[in-house]
Amino acid sequence: MTTLKSKLQEDLTASIKARDELRSATLRLTLSAITKEEVAGTSARVLSDDEVQKVIAREAKKRREAAEAFAQGGRAEQAEREKAEGVILAEYLPKQLSDDELTAIVTQAVEEARAAGAEGPRAMGAVMKIVNPKVAGLAEGGRVAAVVKKLLAG
Structure with a gap:
């Protein structure tokens, strides 16, 4: 069974090969956030898919907040980048309720x-x-x- 983390790793490899800078940078940051979570605390452990999803959701929320901050600061280019990263992360999360x-x-x-x-x-x-x-x-x-x-x- 493929875990969510291994799917992220496979997608990262594919995006690097495809020279998709935005996607590879986003996935790399997310994977490092997952790794950081795994080694936090007294003993290292592997996160469950649910825990990985929580990390992804947290990362997506950071992107939304950063996009808003950049937009308010008149930095449209950075705001667009943060939004684009958020869109990539949303692909790995359950569809949000309307x-x-x-x-x-x-x-x-x-x-x-x-x-x-x-x-x-x-x-x-x-x-x-x-x-x-x-x-x-x-x-x-x-x-x-x-x-x-x-x-x-x-």
């Missing part, structure tokens, strides 16, 4: 939380507890929290 799908899941969770008696500020935590396991890896936390706030306010 706004409609996310809203449907949160709406259901809000109803569950209210049925369980969660009201006011505490409702946010109760709803997040219900939503998080359902959307793990499929939607970013900030996006989820924004939808939860919007629906609780509504």
Whole structure:
């Protein structure tokens, strides 16, 4: 069985042969982040595919944040590069939920939380507890929290 990490390594080799500088640089950085995670802590270990996905998601989030920062700083070229790297990383992550799908899941969770008696500020935590396991890896936390706030306010 091919692991996600070995797929990244194979794709890196292919992108180097194809002289695809953007893809090879992105994959090289991601693989080094995975290696760093593997040797962190008391003993070295091999990450599971789920853990590798978390590292990729973290790297993708860094690219999004850097792209925004570069765009705000008027550095369009760097912003485009960060976005392009983010697109490459997204290929290795589960498809993100659409706004409609996310809203449907949160709406259901809000109803569950209210049925369980969660009201006011505490409702946010109760709803997040219900939503998080359902959307793990499929939607970013900030996006989820924004939808939860919007629906609780509504």
